[in-house]
Amino acid sequence: MKKFFSTLLLGGTVAALSAGNLLEIPAAGKVPVIDGVMAPSEWDDAAVFTGLQLTNDRGLANEQTKFYMKWDKDFIYIAAVCRDSNVSGISSKLPYDDCLEFFFMAPGELDVVHWLVYATGGNTLDFIDSEYGSGYRGNPGRIKNEAKINRNDWTIECRIPAESFFKEFFDPKYSYKFNVHRSFSTNGTVRPDGRPAEFSSFSHVRGQLLKPHDFAELRLNPKTVTPVRLERLDRDGMSLTAEQGSTVLLTFENGQTVNIPERDGKFSCDFPGDCTGLTLRVLRKDGEALFSNRYRFFPVDAETPKKIAAEQSKIQGLGVDVVNSMERIFHTRPYAKQGGSIELTAARNERENFQLVLFTGKDAVRDITVRASEFRNAEGKVLPASIWELYREGYAIADPVGYPNCNGVGDYPDPLYPLAPLSLEPMQVRAVWAGFKVPADAAPGDYTGTVTVSAEGKTVRTVKVALKVWDFAIPKKQSLRTAFSVWEREIYNLYFAGKERSAEEFQKTVHRYGMMLAEHRLSPLVFKTDRLLPKEVIHKIGPVYDDKQPDGSYRYHPNAYDDMVRDYLAAGATCFYVGPETPPGDYAKYSEEEWKGIWKAIYEHYKANGLLEYAYAYPYDEPGNKNRVFVNRRMALLKEAAPGLKLLLTGACSLFPSTAFSDIDIWVPQSHWVNYRNKREAQEAGKEVWWYPCSGPWFPYPNYHLDIEPGAWRILAWATYKYDFDGILYWATAFFNNKNPLKNNNYSCNGDGVLMYALPDGNPTPSIRLKVIADSMEDYEYLLLLRDAAEKQKNNPAKVRAVEAAQEMLKLKDMIRYIDDYALDAEAYNTFRAQAGALIEELNRK
Known part of the structure; x- marks a missing residue:
């Protein structure tokens, strides 16, 4: 094998050849029958690929998938053979219990089509957009897919209508992007027979599946040609067929490129045993790329x-x-x-x-x-x-x-x-x-x-x-605005429900969780989800919003809540939450008059007691564009009733902050779905823009998951500084699993929503993650102290060198190269902080 590869190594010109991930699909010579059965020769004219890679960037999926793709002016046709060594485990009750997802970015990057097809039949077609709603805009009868479960696999055949791309028909002159993904799991986690979940994709996307700019290029060939058919790619080798005279190149991670010899349009190769990864490219006779994809393998060091x-x-x-x-x-x-x-x-x-x-x-x-x-x-x-x-x-x-x-x-x-x-x-x-x-x-x-x-x-x-x-x-008062929700329901269910413990004791326990957050430089968000608690409990300890008076007005009862808030602010918190949360699916719980009356009472209460400047309202969580008309009306009414109260809105979509919503003071996009142009314009208009991780994005994006590198926990505050965000929101810190509080797989993300654990009596104890996050908040204070010290001394000729050094450090070039490429080792953080500390002292010294 070594001799074979040494004879095939290419010179510098070809070895330097590069291409992004790409797939060309041919015009259909035969229109397939969409029935789930891949009849003989029905897909012989389609491009083929396999070798799906795990989205955790840890090699290839065990349960592999082979795709077939072609097109005509009306449809993109797709078939897939999905291997499953135990098809009896597929559940008809869970649509996500093994499915395929297709992502296509429309020409001009107008939209991302997201289509799911299930092993048990059925489909969902939607759009990943944010500004103008979602849903298929054409004739639903043109959407078609069929699935069939076989002995060792399941197959699908489907077609995607051209009008889902804002076009009446496909046109090869346009640039499309795509990715395909398989969710081999039971509701996002392990299968009933013990096989682990596998999420795999054609084009590996760092951090999050729905990152459209990292999708592969999809090229539509207007001709019926001999397509690339990658029939096999695994850890041991590959085999494919292509038009005679094509060039097939393998570029290994050490930079060496190999030209695979052709045998009548067939190409095959065994990979060396120590191969850690490669890029496969197929070129036409004229050098034009037909196929390009990168694969990584991870040999286990035993x-x-x-x-x-x-x-x-x-x-x-x-x-x-x-x-x-x-x-x-x-x-x-x-x-x-x-x-x-x-x-x-x-x-x-x-x-x-x-x-x-x-x-x-x-x-x-x-x-x-x-x-x-x-x-x-x-x-x-x-x-x-x-x-x-x-x-x-x-x-x-x-x-x-x-x-x-x-x-x-x-x-x-x-x-x-x-x-x-x-x-x-x-x-x-x-x-x-x-x-x-x-x-x-x-x-x-x-x-x-x-x-x-x-x-x-x-x-x-x-x-x-x-x-x-x-x-x-570092100041006692936190400089970075945060909102880290406790989520009290699980504390109540595990340690108070059905036990002889009072509501007042529950309130004191919740307060200890809030204080633990404040002591670790995070602003607690307490009783945000009080609608999930028994009404008789929350009415004893507060806050209570819906006490209607005989004259039609409302009276607000904070009960113990204001005392809790004062303790958090005294401990260094920057802000606190007020008002009722309207549950998903019940946004119209209050009439417009009730809505105005409740918020007027809240506003007048905090204006009178001097805490209004720290308060914010957060009545809707990720409302989605389909609710924008209703939400905008209610936000306008809220502003009318509480003119000095800041309104916060979260969004998990691709263009947020969004022009579709109005009257928002604090925009909070999910961290991988930020529209940076809209962010800049919102901040220039005097608005705040925070961001937040929630389930996604995946590592290496910053997040607080249990089982990722600690650098991902620590860097988010640094990224907040570098990319000029005003705060961080986190959805839950005590969202325990009721069956086992140490096994928290919320939304298929280990540890998501849990940063504190409970002692036997329900009182909190910190986590390693909470400690590292607290370090990151202290790091943020160092950055501000260094920035302010340099700004103060910028015109002092005796401090020129120190000012220049501080300004260079604050670019964070060695700490964050990109949002998903940053320092992972403690040594990098400690070295930076030691240098920053010495500079702060020097700049402050008279």
């Missing part, structure tokens, strides 16, 4: 864990290591490193964190304790030992899902529990989270402290902690 396990097995007693806060310590992985110190920097009023890794080899170790000392500097200044917070790391469970993760399925370190003595069996690994908050009045300088690990009453390791405290503080 040897390194074996070597580490062998080293660990030699350890006597207890092993101890010190690592940063962004390293994941899995109890399912072997561990053998040992270390004895760590260096940290922090501003006054800032938290810092690291981890102790405790592991055993041949011995069991009992009664392991961890104790932290005070910090002391050379001048005798002391930071008391009481500033420390030590936790035992627990584990949450990741289900099989289709987006990228860093350790597959199973246990992930996340919940942080109160530290108690530990015991380890042989070959076990556990971690302790060590953190502290530098007091606001701490003297600057270099401090040292220790963390002592003991076992069975004897000291095992004393870890030296070096801490540099900067001569500046």
Whole structure:
């Protein structure tokens, strides 16, 4: 094989040839019968491709799909053979229980057609747009698809009408884009027979399936020609047929390009065993590309864990290591490193964190304790030992899902529990989270402290902690506007419903969740979903909006809510939520007069008590364009009743902020669906534009999922600064699974909606993710302090070098290259912050 490849390597001119993902489909020589049965020769004139890649960018799907595509002036015709080694598991009750999705971007990028076809029959055709509604605009009778379940696969045949692209007929002069996707799952997760979910696509899209600008180019050939038919592409090799005289090129990830020899229009090749990925291109005789796609393979490294396990097995007693806060310590992985110190920097009023890794080899170790000392500097200044917070790391469970993760399925370190003595069996690994908050009045300088690990009453390791405290503080008041919802229903259902516990105790418990968010530099969004709680409970603890008076006006009862809000604001929160949430499907719950009366009472209450400047209304969540007329009317009425109250609107669509909605003060698009032109115009008009992750986007886009790289949690605040957003919203932080609060697979995203966990009495305990997110909020303060210090000194000739260095750093070129390409290692964050801290001190020094 090596000799074969060495003889086929091409020179620099061809090796440099590049093309984006592309597929040419021929004009149909034969119109297929859409009946789900692929009759002999019916699809011989179609382009063919296979080798769908997992959307988690971890190789090819196990349950593969082969597609056939051709076209005429009225339709694009598609057939697919979907392999399924257990078709008996396909459920007719769940339409998403194995389906295909087709995405086509119309000419001029006017719209994205989204069509789903199901293994059990049926289809859904819709549009991914935002401005002007959605739905098929042509004759529904022209949409047709049929599916048939066979012994080891299921097949579909379907046609997509041209008018779904705003055209009466297709025209090859236009540029189209496309992607195809298979959802092999049961309602988004593992199949009943235990097979993991697989979400796979033709063209791999980083971060989110619906990212249209990353779709492949779809070229319509007006002629009936010999198409490219990629019959096989797997980890071992490929085979295809094409017009005689075509060129087939494989470019490997090391840059080498191979020209595959032709045998009467047939091309095949075995891949080397160490192949990590390649790009396949097919060219006509004249050099025009007919097919281009990139594939990645991920050989499993089984040897390194074996070597580490062998080293660990030699350890006597207890092993101890010190690592940063962004390293994941899995109890399912072997561990053998040992270390004895760590260096940290922090501003006054800032938290810092690291981890102790405790592991055993041949011995069991009992009664392991961890104790932290005070910090002391050379001048005798002391930071008391009481500033420390030590936790035992627990584990949450990741289900099989289709987006990228860093350790597959199973246990992930996340919940942080109160530290108690530990015991380890042989070959076990556990971690302790060590953190502290530098007091606001701490003297600057270099401090040292220790963390002592003991076992069975004897000291095992004393870890030296070096801490540099900067001569500046991050403000207690959060600078970045946020809204992180608690979502109280699951707390109530798990720990209060059916138990002899009062509504007042429930309110105090919810308040502890809110305070935990505020203490980690996040503004809590509390009782946003109070409509989901028992009415008798919420009427006792508030807020209550619908108390109608005899004269027709309304009275607002905050009950304990205003006291909660004042506590959050005092802890540093920037804003709070007011008003009733109107449930999806029941937007007209209140009449227009009731609506105006309720909001008038809320407005007058907060105007009178001085909190109005911090309040915002959020009555509709992702209302969608079909509701825009109704929502606009209600927003106008709300403005009339509460003229000084800011109105917030979320949107999970491709052009948001949207010209279809009016009277909005705070626009909140989902983070991968931002219209940056509309964003700029909204901000120029004095509006705020936040953004938010919710389920999607997938890694490597920033998000707060459990099973992705910690850099994705930390970078979102940095991206908020770089791309000039005004805030971050997050939909839930305690949306527990009622059956197992440690197994939260909300919307097929592990850990989505859970950033705090519950102790046995329902009170909150933080997560590793919450700690890292808090770090990111502190990072944001560093960026503002550096920006403001540079701005203040920009005309000072003595500070020219420092100002220029600060301005260059604030471009964040090494931290965020693009929204899905950013720093993942803690070292990059620590280095930046150390340099920024030194510059802030220098710029502030007289």
